[in-house]
Amino acid sequence: MSFPAMLQITPLLTACRNGALTPTDIVREVLARIDAYHAVDPAVWITRVSPERLLARAAELESLSADDLPLYGVPFAVKDNIDVAGLPTTAACPAFAYEAKESAEVVSRLEAAGAIVVGKTNLDQFATGLVGMRSPYGQPHSVFSAEHVSGGSSSGSAVAVAAGLVSFALGTDTAGSGRVPAAFNNIVGLKPSRGALSNYGLVPACASIDCISVFAASTADAWCVEQCAAAPDARSPYSRALAPRALPAGPFRFGVLREQDRFFDGNTYNAALYEQAISQLKKMGGIEVEIDFTPLKETAELLYSGPFVVERLAAVKEFYKNNRQDMDPVVGKIIDGAAHYSATDVFDGIYRQHQLKQIADRMWKQFDVMVVPTAPRIVTKKEVIDQPVVANSMLGTYTNFVNLLDMAACAVPAGFSPDGMPFGVTFIAPALTDCDLASLAGRFHKEAQHTTGLSGTHLMTADDNAAQPAPGNILVAVVGAHLKGFPLHWQLEQEQAVLKATTRTAADYRLFALPNATPPKPGLVRERGFSGPGLEVEVYELSAGGFGRFVAGLPQPMAIGKISLADGSEVCGFLCSEAIARSGKEITASGGWRYAKI
Incomplete structure (x- = not known):
């Protein structure tokens, strides 16, 4: 098969499971793309896994079953402040570099799910910056313009996804580093709730609010990665279980900036694109509510204009003490600022942070999500060279407050200005709403018909391959004993x-192991208002006659009905009597029959 411009997870996984592709094919394609893109931007990577090691990993996977691994053969990149065993971790500072003896917990979990690490990507040194310009390994640029910044600090990770070099990439996000680069490269940046992904094996920037984040072409891909990577970890001090918290059912209320709070640094095109995003959300049934940005702005100022800079010093204190001269001048100067604050100042800042969080928590009574510009505008590399701190500060206008207030966020594309540069918006919601937040942001991304990445193609969602059966044919989703290999x-x-596709249901389905079923079978039921992981299904195309024969012998308590998939489309599928299903063991948290331990 020919490879899609954006290496989205579901098409690759489906091709591997039906034998059209192998992990070796994927590795060879990725190596060719990386080599070709090096001539366009040589600063994306700091360290790459050798072709020999990648091919060995592919061969290892080919000895396993593609049906058993949710990320089988999927290539990904890792920001170079996250450990990968056997590769150096530099944090974009050569004097700091060390070879990682073990992989970060998140990397280990993704590899266990079948994903393939391709290499380590460039970043603003010690993850300090939103520009992607503070690295001795070069300065990546936006995939749309060599004159414009890539955004940071997760610069190389965003570019690697947007250029179609990998399916997804890990970044980090303290002040917006997992969202700003997404906007500047026309991709998705999912910033999980703080602690949902373990930070074990991460070089911290501000350990109390750091989040490992995910860049992908779609929210469905990003959420799939988060589910595979998320788990409590006692080695990570701020770790917690990703216990799903649902957004309210029914029409959603979305908070938007008041006119006086809208700041685009003179870019009238982005102001118009923000208005278009608001109009699209209203078309989707959303109810617009104005928000008071004042407490959020004050919170943002705590991060760089207040005592929280001391935490950046705490993260690298020994290295700073002995190797200050080896640091990027701008990064070093930022961390120098820690000397201006006392312990009393730090505690005063923490007290104010928690006061502001109480104010922000009350704001959620007015709306369910807030939707803000990801950044006021993209800047050129020259602007950053001329005014490095001013330009960087402007980019954090709508991002700096999120982690301090313990919120989840998902940045998605929202169109282009006439000069060809992308604009994005960010959906923000209370902690642990990650699933519903990604789903809503994904609906916006698809229904607004925005493209993804450099390719200029429209978003391929999980079931786009399945969306158009041949005339007279019917699509059916199976969730249990009819899955391949069962x-x-x-x-x-x-x-x-x-x-046609391996995808997931919408989030409001539960799955139960039916009692006394031979062979063992699950029961799928829908519960409005419930927010779960979504259940893995396989979507098949049958002739009308074949479909009739297939369902003719359907035993009780099963029935055929419409099942909503993760992107909102519907196909036929097996549903179950709710009373009988609930008499069995619930296995929703497993993510699907294939992964359940019965």
Whole structure:
């Protein structure tokens, strides 16, 4: 098969599971793309995994079953302040570099799910900056313009995804480093709730608010990665379980900036694109509510204009003490500012942070999510050279407050200005709403028909391959014993069913292991207002006659109905009597029948 411009997870996974691709094919394609893009931007990578090691990893995966691994053969990049065993971790500072003896917990979990680490990407040194210009390894640029910044600090990670070099990339986000680069490269940046992903194996910037983040072409891909990577970890002090918290059911209320709070640094095109985003959300049934940005702005100022800079010193105190001269001049000067604050100042800052959080928590009674520009505008490299601190500060206008107030966020594309540069908006919601937040942001991304990445193509969602069956044919989603490799799959094979996609249901479905079923089967039920991980399903295309024969012998308590998939589309699928389903063991948290331990 030909590779899509953006290496989205579901098409690759489906191709591997039906035999059209192998991990070796994917590795060779990725190596070719990386080599070609090096001529465009040589500053994306700091360290790359050798071709020999990548091919060995592909061969290892080919000895395993693609059906058992949710990220089988999927290539990804890692920001170079996150450890990967056997590779150096530099944090973009050569004098700081060390070889990692073990991988960060998040990397280990993603590899265990079948993903392939391709290499370590460039960043603003010690993850200090939103520009992508503070690295001795070069300065990546936006995939749309060599004159404009890539955004930072997760510069190389965003570019690697936007250029179609990998399917997803890990970044980090303290003040917006997982969102600003997403906006400047027309991709998704999912910033999980603080602690949902373990920070074990991360070189900290501000340990109390750091989040490992995910860059991807779509929110569905980013959420899939977060689910695979998330787990409590006692080695990570701020770790916590990702216990899903639902956004309210029904029409959603979205907070927007008041006219007097809208700041685009003179860019009238971005102001108009923000208005268009608001109009699109109202078309989607959203109810617009104005928000008072004042407490959020004050919170943002605590991060760089207040005592929280001391935490950046705490993160690298020994290195700073002995190697200050080896640091990037701008980064060093920022950390120098810690000397201006006393312990009393730090505690005063913490007290004010918690006061502001109480104010922000009360704001959620007025609306369910807030939608803000990801950044006022993109800047040129020359602007950053001329005014490095001023330009960087402006980029954090709508991002700096989020982690201090313990919120989840998802940045998505929101169009282009006439000069060809991208604009993005960020959906923000209370902690632990990650699933619903990603789903809503994904609906916006798709329904507004915005593109993703450099390719200029429209978003390929999880089930786009399945969305258009041949005339007269019917799509059916299976969730249990009819999955490939399970006891009843032969019933699909005898009807010459074609696998169109491996995807997930919407978040409001529960899955139960049915009691006394032979062979073992699950029961799928929908519960409005519930927010779970979504359940993995396989979508097959059958002829009308084949579909009729397939469902003719359907036993009780099963029934055929419409199932909503993760992007909001619907296909036929197996549903179950709720009373009987709930008499069994709930296995929703497993993410699907294939992964449940019965």
